[in-house]
Amino acid sequence: MTRGARIIAVTGHFGSGKTEFCVSLAFALSKRVSERLAVADLDIENPFFRSRERQDALAAAGVRVYSDPFDGRNGSELQVISAAVRAPLEDEGCRVLLDCGGDAAGAKILNQFGKYFRPDGYQLLCVVNPYRPGSDTAEKAAAHVRSVERATGLRVTGLVANGHLIRETTAAEVLRGWEFTRSVSEQTGVPALCACCAERLAPEVAGRGFDVFPMGLYLRETYLDKRV
Numbered sequence: 001m002t003r004g005a006r007i008i009a010v011t012g013h014f015g016s017g018k019t020e021f022c023v024s025l026a027f028a029l030s031k032r033v034s035e036r037l038a039v040a041d042l043d044i045e046n047p048f049f050r051s052r053e054r055q056d057a058l059a060a061a062g063v064r065v066y067s068d069p070f071d072g073r074n075g076s077e078l079q080v081i082s083a084a085v086r087a088p089l090e091d092e093g094c095r096v097l098l099d100c101g102g103d104a105a106g107a108k109i110l111n112q113f114g115k116y117f118r119p120d121g122y123q124l125l126c127v128v129n130p131y132r133p134g135s136d137t138a139e140k141a142a143a144h145v146r147s148v149e150r151a152t153g154l155r156v157t158g159l160v161a162n163g164h165l166i167r168e169t170t171a172a173e174v175l176r177g178w179e180f181t182r183s184v185s186e187q188t189g190v191p192a193l194c195a196c197c198a199e200r201l202a203p204e205v206a207g208r209g210f211d212v213f214p215m216g217l218y219l220r221e222t223y224l225d226k227r228v
Helices: 018-030 051-060 083-090 103-116 138-152 171-188 199-205 220-224
Strands: 007-012 036-041 063-066 094-099 122-128 158-161 192-198 212-215
Touching: 007 018, 007 103, 018 036, 018 051, 018 063, 018 094, 018 212, 036 051, 036 083, 051 063, 063 083, 083 094, 083 103, 103 138, 122 138, 122 171, 138 171, 158 171, 171 192, 171 199, 192 199, 199 212
Parallel strands: 007 094, 007 122, 036 063, 036 094, 122 158, 158 192, 192 212
Antiparallel strands: none
């Protein structure tokens, strides 16, 4: 899915599940690749879910997390990014996942790192979820992909299907998400790479002619269990 790209930027419509995907991908890569790994939390646009919230677990898996100047340790939601984010981007021996903010506004942050996006050295993935109001038709989702490209000047290189209803998700939602993402692919010309699903559903949706990416609930479990 990642084609060996050194820099993998992850974007998606607000609420698409892009941060959960980014964190899950980091854990998956930590088991498969030998080079250094890093996650840069660049989400300063509506940051309800933050990859930095799992930095201790990621560090235990050998993944360094970069975020704000306090390394996410002071509990604030500062809309700033540490200059240290450039360190893994400068390190040719490090694979970097960039967790961008939702929508084109959040993806704009990639503009300041433009020099690192060589044509054959990056992937810009867009997570697609048909169960969100802003991307509930293929036309809306395709427009979102194009808006990200306009905002960043980069080409979206792959679509990641993430049709889900959180804990209520069944195989039917995963399959609908894949077919929906294929429709978006037809409209945009951007390849659909895989379908995400909870690990418990992976055996049920496997073997249907597309790649399945088992995804954890590293962030949502904490969020959903909060009491107001």
